[in-house]
Amino acid sequence: MPNIKNNASAQETRRKLIEAAGEIFAERGLHAATIKDITTRAGVNCAAINYHFSDKFELYAAVIREALQGCASTFEVISNCKTPEEGLRAYITMHIDDMYTRSRPTWTTTLVAHELAQPTAALDAVVEDLIQPRVELMNGIIRDILGPGATEKEITYAGISIWGQCYLHVHHREVIFRLHPHVAQNYVREEIIEHITNFSFSALDNMRERIRQREAARK
Amino acid sequence: MPNIKNNASAQETRRKLIEAAGEIFAERGLHAATIKDITTRAGVNCAAINYHFSDKFELYAAVIREALQGCASTFEVISNCKTPEEGLRAYITMHIDDMYTRSRPTWTTTLVAHELAQPTAALDAVVEDLIQPRVELMNGIIRDILGPGATEKEITYAGISIWGQCYLHVHHREVIFRLHPHVAQNYVREEIIEHITNFSFSALDNMRERIRQREAARK
Amino acid sequence: MPNIKNNASAQETRRKLIEAAGEIFAERGLHAATIKDITTRAGVNCAAINYHFSDKFELYAAVIREALQGCASTFEVISNCKTPEEGLRAYITMHIDDMYTRSRPTWTTTLVAHELAQPTAALDAVVEDLIQPRVELMNGIIRDILGPGATEKEITYAGISIWGQCYLHVHHREVIFRLHPHVAQNYVREEIIEHITNFSFSALDNMRERIRQREAARK
Amino acid sequence: MPNIKNNASAQETRRKLIEAAGEIFAERGLHAATIKDITTRAGVNCAAINYHFSDKFELYAAVIREALQGCASTFEVISNCKTPEEGLRAYITMHIDDMYTRSRPTWTTTLVAHELAQPTAALDAVVEDLIQPRVELMNGIIRDILGPGATEKEITYAGISIWGQCYLHVHHREVIFRLHPHVAQNYVREEIIEHITNFSFSALDNMRERIRQREAARK
DNA sequence: AATGAATGAGCCTTCATTCAT
DNA sequence: GATGAATGAAGGCTCATTCAT
Numbered sequence: 022m023p024n025i026k027n028n029a030s031a032q033e034t035r036r037k038l039i040e041a042a043g044e045i046f047a048e049r050g051l052h053a054a055t056i057k058d059i060t061t062r063a064g065v066n067c068a069a070i071n072y073h074f075s076d077k078f079e080l081y082a083a084v085i086r087e088a089l090q091g092c093a094s095t096f097e098v099i100s101n102c103k104t105p106e107e108g109l110r111a112y113i114t115m116h117i118d119d120m121y122t123r124s125r126p127t128w129t130t131t132l133v134a135h136e137l138a139q140p141t142a143a144l145d146a147v148v149e150d151l152i153q154p155r156v157e158l159m160n161g162i163i164r165d166i167l168g169p170g171a172t173e174k175e176i177t178y179a180g181i182s183i184w185g186q187c188y189l190h191v192h193h194r195e196v197i198f199r200l201h202p203h204v205a206q207n208y209v210r211e212e213i214i215e216h217i218t219n220f221s222f223s224a225l226d227n228m229r230e231r232i233r234q235r236e237a238a239r240k
Numbered sequence: 241m242p243n244i245k246n247n248a249s250a251q252e253t254r255r256k257l258i259e260a261a262g263e264i265f266a267e268r269g270l271h272a273a274t275i276k277d278i279t280t281r282a283g284v285n286c287a288a289i290n291y292h293f294s295d296k297f298e299l300y301a302a303v304i305r306e307a308l309q310g311c312a313s314t315f316e317v318i319s320n321c322k323t324p325e326e327g328l329r330a331y332i333t334m335h336i337d338d339m340y341t342r343s344r345p346t347w348t349t350t351l352v353a354h355e356l357a358q359p360t361a362a363l364d365a366v367v368e369d370l371i372q373p374r375v376e377l378m379n380g381i382i383r384d385i386l387g388p389g390a391t392e393k394e395i396t397y398a399g400i401s402i403w404g405q406c407y408l409h410v411h412h413r414e415v416i417f418r419l420h421p422h423v424a425q426n427y428v429r430e431e432i433i434e435h436i437t438n439f440s441f442s443a444l445d446n447m448r449e450r451i452r453q454r455e456a457a458r459k
Numbered sequence: 460m461p462n463i464k465n466n467a468s469a470q471e472t473r474r475k476l477i478e479a480a481g482e483i484f485a486e487r488g489l490h491a492a493t494i495k496d497i498t499t500r501a502g503v504n505c506a507a508i509n510y511h512f513s514d515k516f517e518l519y520a521a522v523i524r525e526a527l528q529g530c531a532s533t534f535e536v537i538s539n540c541k542t543p544e545e546g547l548r549a550y551i552t553m554h555i556d557d558m559y560t561r562s563r564p565t566w567t568t569t570l571v572a573h574e575l576a577q578p579t580a581a582l583d584a585v586v587e588d589l590i591q592p593r594v595e596l597m598n599g600i601i602r603d604i605l606g607p608g609a610t611e612k613e614i615t616y617a618g619i620s621i622w623g624q625c626y627l628h629v630h631h632r633e634v635i636f637r638l639h640p641h642v643a644q645n646y647v648r649e650e651i652i653e654h655i656t657n658f659s660f661s662a663l664d665n666m667r668e669r670i671r672q673r674e675a676a677r678k
Numbered sequence: 679m680p681n682i683k684n685n686a687s688a689q690e691t692r693r694k695l696i697e698a699a700g701e702i703f704a705e706r707g708l709h710a711a712t713i714k715d716i717t718t719r720a721g722v723n724c725a726a727i728n729y730h731f732s733d734k735f736e737l738y739a740a741v742i743r744e745a746l747q748g749c750a751s752t753f754e755v756i757s758n759c760k761t762p763e764e765g766l767r768a769y770i771t772m773h774i775d776d777m778y779t780r781s782r783p784t785w786t787t788t789l790v791a792h793e794l795a796q797p798t799a800a801l802d803a804v805v806e807d808l809i810q811p812r813v814e815l816m817n818g819i820i821r822d823i824l825g826p827g828a829t830e831k832e833i834t835y836a837g838i839s840i841w842g843q844c845y846l847h848v849h850h851r852e853v854i855f856r857l858h859p860h861v862a863q864n865y866v867r868e869e870i871i872e873h874i875t876n877f878s879f880s881a882l883d884n885m886r887e888r889i890r891q892r893e894a895a896r897k
Numbered sequence: 898a899a900t901g902a903a904t905g906a907g908c909c910t911t912c913a914t915t916c917a918t
Numbered sequence: 919g920a921t922g923a924a925t926g927a928a929g930g931c932t933c934a935t936t937c938a939t
Contacts, residue, residue: 028919030919031920050269051272052272055912057912068920070913070914072920076914077913077914135358137412137415138353138354139268139269139354139358140414144415174422175435178436178439179435185404185407185408186400186401186404188404189400189403193356195359196356200371200375212393213397216394216397219443219447220397220447223445224443227443227445249902253902274928275931276930285905286904286905287904288902289931290931290932291903292902295930296930491709494933494934494935495934503900505934506936507898507899507900508934510898510900515935573796576791576794576796576849577795586853586856590853590857616870616873622846623846627838627842628838634794634805634809638810641831650831655839657881657885661885662876662884665880666877691923712907722924723924724925725912727909728911734908
């Protein structure tokens with residue numbers, strides 16, 4: 022791995038750059054963000070980017086990597102859930118809380134949204150490090166709920182249905198608020214989690230019943 | 241009204257520009273797309289953009305407007321449905337088919353996705369012309385299904401849940417395919433429509449029952 | 460002479476173009492004035508300039524020629540003056556009135572000022588048609604006043620002294636007004652003519668006396 | 679204060695840019711001068727203008743400011759004059775020498791002439807820093823000559839009369855030479871100074887006498 | 898005679914990058 | 919390790935001009 026600077030002040034500069042770049046990339050996207058914007062906000066010279074990351078895109082990649090770290094922290098919570106419904110609720114909560122958690126800088130979610138809408142070479146890392154594990158986690162929960170007769174496709178589709186509901190709330194809140202001012206004015210996180218959990222669980226329950234009947238008929 | 245050119249050849253040039261710009265804006269986004277790219281693909285001189293649309297951004301706005309036209313065509317189909325379930329299925333079909341319809345150029349959906357992920361001043365038009373009418377259409381269907389006791393918030397949340405499921409399939413197919421290669425290899429449009437319809441309908445059915453019980457208890 | 464169009468409507472277009480171009484060249488100068496500005500103000504198509512004048516610079520030259528016409532009209536007034544002092548006063552009046560005469564469009568003076576400060580190829584015409592005759596006229600008056608002993612150089616210098624006084628009042632009124640607000644607020648054309656005439660005449664009178672003494676001594 | 683570069687080489691580049699820009703702005707005026715011309719003559723990259731002055735116009739303003747410096751140097755000479763006539767001669771000499779002094783770059787006078795003929799936002803600085811002090815200096819001299827009875831208007835008009843004579847010699851030499859080839863061939867700076875001084879002094883003397891008579895009559 | 902449409906050239910500016918210190 | 923200075927490349931836009939009608 023190149024460009025690993027050991028000096029303490031070097032690490033400090035790196036950190037300031039990643040922080041500033043994260044915010045600005047999230048605000049404007051990869052192309053509209055300029056190096057001058059980033060270095061100005063970071064309070065360093067513009068040549069520092071070339072020194073620490075050799076490239077604007079390398080900085081972007083580093084920012085993405087940074088954004089993906091710490092996302093796995095809530096996984097244990099989900100694993101410890103006893104009932105599948107609890108697991109489902111915990112999973113949905115994790116998604117919705119992407120927007121609120123203060124343990125990570127606020128720009129990470131927005132940044133990932135940009136990357137999904139307009140993928141760069143960094144998309145692979147996003148999929149592998151962030152989304153893939155979540156999908157697998159979720160698939161496990163769904164498999165538990167749907168029972169042993171569920172096909173991989175059914176599990177996949179169900180997973181997408183749940184993820185999609187969360188996705189809009191997390192990444193397109195602005196549009197939702199514009200469409201539904203009454204939601205914007207009285208925004209209650211728990212309400213949304215409750216709705217998606219109920220909506221999804223009842224749909225999964227129905228799927229489970231259908232699968233059970235199908236499997237019974239097949240025997 | 242400025243910039244309305246009447247000559248036939250002018251209209252032709254406008255069309256070529258919008259076509260080329262649509263593709264390139266969809267590929268690269270507003271900032272990364274260059275005027276040279278667009279005019280080269282359109283086969284016209286770069287000054288033509290200034291002549292027909294005074295600005296790069298005005299061209300972008302025109303492209304967005306163009307993308308939004310023709311989206312309302314399937315509304316009648318939905319209005320003619322007899323049962324709510326049929327209406328729901330027709331609505332979901334309309335969403336999913338955004339990706340496949342050949343009556344419109346292929347770039348429109350991608351372009352709208354960009355606009356949602358990284359809104360510009362053109363977002364207002366997208367929301368008002370494209371999304372708002374769909375949301376109202378859907379809310380009517382949902383209201384029919386949930387029955388008279390449903391609150392506005394319940395209808396809103398249910399609508400977002402359905403929209404969200406379609407959204408991922410339409411706008412993030414690339415990511416879905418990467419995550420689920422078996423879906424990519426054997427992609428069946430009807431399967432997806434079937435799944436989302438069933439998933440959503442059973443969830444709505446469950447909501448309806450709860451609401452019914454709640455309203456009964458209240459009396 | 461090329462580009463002499465005979466049709467009546469063509470002459471009309473030419474006239475409108477020269478009028479509009481005169482104003483805009485006077486406002487902004489040759490380079491800063493754009494063809495679009497001019498044709499917009501003239502209410503004609505931009506290709507008309509190329510058709511009637513073949514060139515932006517040819518249009519400018521035509522405008523200059525236009526501006527120079529009609530300047531000779533007051534010459535007879537001066538020629539008819541009986542005493543040299545009257546002639547001097549009439550000459551100064553002619554200069555000062557360049558700014559006020561309503562028989563010609565108001566932009567001509569400003570335009571000539573531009574040409575003097577930043578000469579183009581059109582300067583020759585300005586000098587030959589506008590300035591040269593005036594200078595010769597003035598030199599005659601001055602020669603009358605100074606008497607037969609005056610050298611050409613003395614006449615020349617005296618002429619420049621008189622012209623220069625008028626020049627500032629005519630071409631740099633804006634600066635004068637800024638420097639002397641009390642003059643701006645109570646601007647009296649006659650006062651200025653009176654001052655320059657007295658100032659110049661007394662100076663010329665003094666010159667005449669010196670020349671007389673010098674010539675007397677020489678004999 | 680932005681744009682103050684401290685490094686020695688930066689100062690050197692700034693100086694080269696101002697020098698080159700001064701010459702080219704003087705040759706062609708603000709609009710006709712191109713950044714490429716300037717940077718080529720200065721031997722620097724075109725982006726240097728953006729780096730040192732953020733703008734073409736900011737560069738122009740800096741050039742004007744530069745042109746105005748050092749103009750006040752001869753003021754003491756005038757202040758030290760004993761008789762009013764000496765002061766008047768020194769003042770006229772200062773004006774005429776604007777064209778010849780080699781202590782300043784040769785373009786400054788031409789540049790100021792452009793600015794007067796076609797004012798930009800930089801005119802304010804020209805008036806305040808260059809012209810205003812000279813006018814006040816001159817008004818003092820004239821007030822001494824005319825005596826206590828002179829009105830402000832009389833002093834103002836007299837000042838303009840003197841300034842105007844110098845103005846033509848300084849700013850329109852080209853035209854003068856074209857009109858009077860014999861002056862061009864045998865140009866003697868002292869002759870001109872002598873003429874303007876005599877011409878003006880005799881006129882002022884005459885004014886003083888009139889004022890004296892008027893004041894005497896009023897009592 | 899006039900115009901709508903189109904164009905090539907060039908301008909100012911910005912950007913990511915690199916160099917020298 | 920960090921920075922002030924400099925730069926080549928390219929971008930958006932404007933302009934005078936020309937073409938086809």
